[in-house]
Amino acid sequence: MSLPFTIEPLTETALVLRWPAQICPVTQAQIHAIAALLRQWPGLQECVPTYHCLAVYSDPARPPLHAPMLAQWLRQKEKLWRKPRVEHGRLRTLPVCYELGDDLIEVASHCELPPEEVVARHCQPTYRVCFLGFSPGFAYLSGLDPTLATPRRAQPRTEIPAGAVAIGGAQTGLYPSATPGGWQIIGRSPQPLLDLSQSPPTWLQAGDRLKFEAISPAQYAQLQEASPCWT
Missing domain, CATH: 3.30.1360.40 (Gyrase A; domain 2)
Structure with a gap:
């Protein structure tokens, strides 16, 4: 064969x-x-x-x-x-405050959906961490609902904050540190994604599965203040 x-x-x-x-x-x-x-x-x-x-x-x-x-x-x-179990890999859950997404309204307008429906559709799938790249720990995820596909920004930002959750075309991704970038930012997570004192230094690994969990700005502030543990 x-x-x-x-x-x-x-x-x-x-x-x-x-x-x-x-x-x-x-x-x-x-x-x-x-x-x-x-x-x-x-x-x-x-x-x-x-x-x-x-x-x-x-x-x-x-x-x-x-x-x-x-x-x-x-x-x-x-x-x-040849026919491995598709569910293979660790399952992680990432809290995300979508109200902190600078481009959520723009993405919703492009997709012709209410912002709350964008959030619901973004949280529904179980994503696969296909690989890490672009910058240390940047996670490229497959599994995005096709109705949420949105082109990258015409003018990239010079700095995107750590923890940003973004859409770029038919992909969704996570910014583990503050870097330039052109993806559409739809939310932010308080979970540290990159810690060079850890081994491995990335919270996610290629092959992991990931679910997003919507949280409020108050919950985001509470988790950030509590310094989410690296587990």
């Missing part, structure tokens, strides 16, 4: 597994199932997922990992990743 991805050289010590270029829950489940399997491979240094690719880095001090070798190994393990 043919593999649903290609395996290509990336560097002398790295390979990339490449699926069709789309955001697909089946592809995501396969990527994270294969990454979990490969972490048992002797000499593996790191697996880096994206929406439709998985980069595999091997230890330069060990014999390189060749594409035919990896393909053969994955065919032997095919039952473990």
Whole structure:
């Protein structure tokens, strides 16, 4: 049986597994199932997922990992990743104050929905943390209700606050630290998402599942003052 991805050289010590270029829950489940399997491979240094690719880095001090070798190994393990459990991964719940979303009204207007309906639809899905990127800990999430898809801002902001929850096109994402950005900000969370004193330093990991929980401005202030614990 043919593999649903290609395996290509990336560097002398790295390979990339490449699926069709789309955001697909089946592809995501396969990527994270294969990454979990490969972490048992002797000499593996790191697996880096994206929406439709998985980069595999091997230890330069060990014999390189060749594409035919990896393909053969994955065919032997095919039952473990071909149809993995979609619900695989930790389930996290993130409190979000949507009243603090600078662009919530603009997003609601674009989607032709009342703001409270945007909030309800944004909280309904269980999202998948597809990968972390752009800045340390920035979480790219799949699962956004298609009716909430909104183009990025024509003029990006020079600074978006830490904890911002945003929509960019058909994606939703989380800003773990204050950075420039062009996504539409629909809410803010008091939960710390990046802490360099922790190991790992990000509250979310690729492959996690995530639910949003709407909270009031008063609850946001209370949680922020209480310094939410890193759990």
